[in-house]
Amino acid sequence: xxxxxxxxxxxxxxxxxxxxxxxxxxxxxxxxxxxxxxxxxxxxxxxxxxxxxxxxxxxxxxxxxxxxxxxxxxxxxxxxxxxxxxxxxxxxxxxxxxxxxxxxxxxxxxxxxxxxxxxxxxxxxxxxxxxxxxxxxxxxxxxxxxxxxxxxxxxxxxxxxxxxxxxxxxxxxxxxxxxxxxxxxxxxxxxxxxx
Amino acid sequence: xxxxxxxxxxxxxxxxxxxxxxxxxxxxxxxxxxxxxxxxxxxxxxxxxxxxxxxxxxxxxxxxxxxxxxxxxxxxxxxxxxxxxxxxxxxxxxxxxxxxxxxxxxxxxxxxxxxxxxxxxxxxxxxxxxxxxxxxxxxxxxxxxxxxxxxxxxxxxxxxxxxxxxxxxxxxxxxxxxxxxxxxxxxxxxxxxxxxxxxxxxxxxxxxxxxxxxxxxxxxxxxxxxxxxxxxxxxxxxxxxxxxxxxxxxxxxxxxxxxxxxxxxxxxxxxxxxxxxxxxxxxxxxxxxxxxxxxxxxxxxxxxxxxxxxxxxxxxxxxxxxxxxxxxxxxxxxxxxxxxxxxxxxxxxxxxxxxxxxxxxxxxxxxxxxxxxxxxxxxxxxxxxxxxxxxxxxxxxxxxxxxxxxxxxxxxxxxxxxxxxxxxxxxxxxxxxxxxxxxxxxxxxxxxxxxxxxxxxxxxxxxxxxxxxxxxxxxxxxxxxxxxxxxxxxxxxxx
Numbered sequence: 001x002x003x004x005x006x007x008x009x010x011x012x013x014x015x016x017x018x019x020x021x022x023x024x025x026x027x028x029x030x031x032x033x034x035x036x037x038x039x040x041x042x043x044x045x046x047x048x049x050x051x052x053x054x055x056x057x058x059x060x061x062x063x064x065x066x067x068x069x070x071x072x073x074x075x076x077x078x079x080x081x082x083x084x085x086x087x088x089x090x091x092x093x094x095x096x097x098x099x100x101x102x103x104x105x106x107x108x109x110x111x112x113x114x115x116x117x118x119x120x121x122x123x124x125x126x127x128x129x130x131x132x133x134x135x136x137x138x139x140x141x142x143x144x145x146x147x148x149x150x151x152x153x154x155x156x157x158x159x160x161x162x163x164x165x166x167x168x169x170x171x172x173x174x175x176x177x178x179x180x181x182x183x184x185x186x187x188x189x190x191x192x193x194x195x
Numbered sequence: 196x197x198x199x200x201x202x203x204x205x206x207x208x209x210x211x212x213x214x215x216x217x218x219x220x221x222x223x224x225x226x227x228x229x230x231x232x233x234x235x236x237x238x239x240x241x242x243x244x245x246x247x248x249x250x251x252x253x254x255x256x257x258x259x260x261x262x263x264x265x266x267x268x269x270x271x272x273x274x275x276x277x278x279x280x281x282x283x284x285x286x287x288x289x290x291x292x293x294x295x296x297x298x299x300x301x302x303x304x305x306x307x308x309x310x311x312x313x314x315x316x317x318x319x320x321x322x323x324x325x326x327x328x329x330x331x332x333x334x335x336x337x338x339x340x341x342x343x344x345x346x347x348x349x350x351x352x353x354x355x356x357x358x359x360x361x362x363x364x365x366x367x368x369x370x371x372x373x374x375x376x377x378x379x380x381x382x383x384x385x386x387x388x389x390x391x392x393x394x395x396x397x398x399x400x401x402x403x404x405x406x407x408x409x410x411x412x413x414x415x416x417x418x419x420x421x422x423x424x425x426x427x428x429x430x431x432x433x434x435x436x437x438x439x440x441x442x443x444x445x446x447x448x449x450x451x452x453x454x455x456x457x458x459x460x461x462x463x464x465x466x467x468x469x470x471x472x473x474x475x476x477x478x479x480x481x482x483x484x485x486x487x488x489x490x491x492x493x494x495x496x497x498x499x500x501x502x503x504x505x506x507x508x509x510x511x512x513x514x515x516x517x518x519x520x521x522x523x524x525x526x527x528x529x530x531x532x533x534x535x536x537x538x539x540x541x542x543x544x545x546x547x548x549x550x551x552x553x554x555x556x557x558x559x560x561x562x563x564x565x566x567x568x569x570x571x572x573x574x575x576x577x578x579x580x581x582x583x584x585x586x587x588x589x590x591x592x593x594x595x596x597x598x599x600x601x602x603x604x605x606x607x608x609x610x611x612x613x614x615x616x617x618x619x620x621x622x623x624x625x626x627x628x629x630x631x632x633x634x635x636x637x638x639x640x641x642x643x644x645x646x647x648x649x650x651x652x653x654x655x656x657x658x659x660x661x662x663x664x665x666x667x668x669x670x671x672x673x674x675x676x677x678x679x680x681x682x683x684x685x686x687x688x689x690x
Binding site for chain 2: 155
């Protein structure tokens with residue numbers, strides 16, 4: 001079995017950009033991923049229809065920094081929420097706009113308990129933005145063009161098949177030897193994508 | 196999952212169980228698989244995607260047309276209200292908060308079950324949430340849209356609705372942050388935004404599945420854009436799962452805060468029957484209760500209509516019925532405690548308010564509320580009833596009605612008969628009130644039927660994860676049975 005070559009239509013000087021190997025089960029993928037990791041590859045990835053547990057260790061993925069982003073966003077929301085309420089209801093400072101000290105039933109202009117709900121909601125709101133948009137940015141989304149999508153087989157990566165992809169940026173990238181290596185690890189089929 | 200009978204304890208089965216209810220029984224020491232036999236990754240994708248790929252069914256078209264006509268009522272009555280004024284409603288001098296606020300609290304409450312299923316059950320690692328969480332979250336978003344409509348039109352002069360937000364304006368005035376009504380703006384606004392992000396993020400991998408199956412050009416482009424180029428790469432999953440966990444952890448305190456803040460609208464005022472510290476927990480329990488009932492109302496017909504019976508199984512439904520029963524009893528307990536505290540406080544006005552609720556001019560509403568919310572769910576003590584589709588559907592309708600009346604009793608009866616008898620009046624809704632209520636149901640069901648038609652109804656990737664876990668557990672159980680030295684008991688294998 002040799003690797004199928006898929007060339008982008010209309011490419012002038014097609015060059016290989018991706019080696020794509022298909023596996024039947026998560027178990028096969030997992031043991032193959034361990035071998036690829038141990039082979040010293042650095043720009044490669046596994047594609048699975050659902051998160052496969054243990055694959056992070058098998059691939060050697062480092063823990064994400066996302067929680068810190070969320071913490072920073074949440075702290076901004078909390079402090080920003082308190083500052084906003086203080087400026088709008090407790091001062092007559094003029095910073096771009098003018099604050100308006102409200103006198104409500106002779107209560108103090110500034111007392112924390114009344115300001116907790118809004119500060120809390122803004123903490124949650126900004127943390128959620130941090131989690132969602134942080135995830136998108138860390139994952140490089142949205143990105144609609146990827147060489148993977150040229151493969152007809154790859155459509156099943158979101159259904160029931162498991163893939164390993166080696167990118168051309170990898171230091172060991174070499175379509176022929178990579179394809180043979182992945183076939184040796186039990187891949188169903190190996191494709192090389194050129195564009 | 197080969198022989199389901201093997202999972203069943205013969206001493207426990209009374210003999211009435213049908214093939215559908217089989218997976219609600221467990222053999223001691225092990226768990227019966229959640230997802231029906233014979234389902235693989237490919238069949239799950241096929242079953243869920245088929246719903247939105249084929250032509251619409253007759254059942255769906257009829258349901259959509261009925262919902263859309265109810266929605267058109269809203270399209271007529273809301274402009275009529277805005278051009279004429281709130282006088283078209285039945286609100287009068289003591290009862291300034293009529294149907295609009297009753298509906299608002301009702302719809303916000305409905306939303307809570309979706310977040311409970313998607314966030315709180317996720318944190319508790321309850322795998323049965325996976326088949327129903329997508330639909331429940333969609334329900335949350337549509338319910339909050341319905342809820343948001345009411346405070347908007349309730350302000351009367353809707354063109355001043357922007358006064359609710361801290362926007363710099365020509366009056367150089369800011370909102371008053373001491374007002375619980377303003378907290379509500381932030382709570383409900385945050386709740387809607389976070390629920391929408393959580394729902395959409397949970398849907399990304401499934402939208403990619405739909406994209407990869409799409410044949411027509413328009414479909415392909417639309418789902419490509421919606422799925423943002425998701426490839427299911429493990430480095431993406433890594434960030435994705437962490438973001439999902441964080442959103443769940445954020446949504447959990449949020450959902451508890453939202454209905455607490457809604458209850459502050461009442462509890463922080465001085466009106467007898469409202470000024471009570473029990474309100475936040477009581478409102479949150481009631482919200483979850485009503486929301487689960489609405490999930491039931493939607494899911495029981497939908498799983499039948501879309502052929503998803505072995506993905507949303509009887510076990511899922513039975514678990515929801517258990518939650519309906521528990522939260523129903525919490526609500527019943529709150530009704531009792533309110534009475535006790537009214538008596539124990541020694542406050543004449545408070546005592547009168549509660550006796551007046553049960554025996555006064557709104558006694559009919561009070562007893563509808565008690566019988567629907569406290570008595571009907573008690574039928575779920577019987578497993579035979581808990582696993583009966585017709586019974587659970589009817590109970591869910593009763594609970595929806597009961598919870599609407601709970602808000603009616605709280606809002607209307609307290610305002611109509613407060614401190615001074617000279618200020619009392621009886622509140623009567625007008626036809627416009629009723630029309631707008633029906634219209635809000637139309638909006639809700641129209642949005643929900645569009646969701647069923649165009650977006651994946653079940654979280655496919657999560658169900659696939661559950662199936663992978665099931666297979667893993669079965670293999671371990673088999674190996675534990677064959678070789679005793681391995682020592683893995685089925686109980687640990689299931690965890």
